[in-house]
Amino acid sequence: MLTPFDKQRRLQTNKDFLELVGDNIDEICDRIVTVDETWVRQYNPESKQESMQWTKKGERPPKKFKVQKSASKLMATFFWDCEGVLLIDYLPKGTTMNGQYYANLLAQAREAVVQKRRGKLSRGVLFLQDNASVHTARVSRQALKDTDFSEIDHPPYCPDLAPSDYFLFSNLQKELRGRRFVDDNQMKMAVKSHFDCKEKEYFLGGLKALYTRCEKCISLEGDYIEK
Numbered sequence: 001m002l003t004p005f006d007k008q009r010r011l012q013t014n015k016d017f018l019e020l021v022g023d024n025i026d027e028i029c030d031r032i033v034t035v036d037e038t039w040v041r042q043y044n045p046e047s048k049q050e051s052m053q054w055t056k057k058g059e060r061p062p063k064k065f066k067v068q069k070s071a072s073k074l075m076a077t078f079f080w081d082c083e084g085v086l087l088i089d090y091l092p093k094g095t096t097m098n099g100q101y102y103a104n105l106l107a108q109a110r111e112a113v114v115q116k117r118r119g120k121l122s123r124g125v126l127f128l129q130d131n132a133s134v135h136t137a138r139v140s141r142q143a144l145k146d147t148d149f150s151e152i153d154h155p156p157y158c159p160d161l162a163p164s165d166y167f168l169f170s171n172l173q174k175e176l177r178g179r180r181f182v183d184d185n186q187m188k189m190a191v192k193s194h195f196d197c198k199e200k201e202y203f204l205g206g207l208k209a210l211y212t213r214c215e216k217c218i219s220l221e222g223d224y225i226e227k
Helices: 004-021 025-031 098-116 138-148 162-177 184-196 200-226
Strands: 030-040 071-079 083-091 127-128 151-152
Touching: 004 025, 004 200, 025 030, 030 098, 030 138, 030 162, 030 184, 071 162, 071 184, 071 200, 083 098, 083 184, 098 138, 138 162, 162 184, 162 200
Parallel strands: 030 127, 127 151
Antiparallel strands: 030 071, 071 083
């Protein structure tokens, strides 16, 4: 549960973002690069609702057995912007995600921006990440400084204001749920295929949604704090 201080910070962070955007939402979204991590599994069963089947009146639905998630999984880090995915990194099994590992990813992300988004770095990258410990470690902070990215403040414990959580990952998991992959390589190919078929407008829409979410948050949190 958010403390009163966290709620106040969340409110102010949202106000700051809306002030930054002003009337230039397309320009701001064009400058944003965001990152987050998620688990990708070789098999993740469908939810109860997704697996529902239509049956005729009076007909019993087929009996379903409880299916467990696959134990084989990879932690994937996604860097993306309004045009698509810039970099996907899969943490090698047996490796720990720490500040130094993440610092190396930041350097790779900067190179990806240089190679794939001509002129974006000179326009000024606005970098959005959450407050995970690997993101705030000293070595990570220095690596971020070295990228010349400008960080957008993100309030703690607010996945509803993280584009990867409310948009990118939720849609990816829907696409993969119920599918079985024979190995990690096939799973990685499915992830790549999911994003390769998406138009730029798909990613832009995911970032633009942050603006309306911030507006909604200000309305709700502002009323609560005033009371």
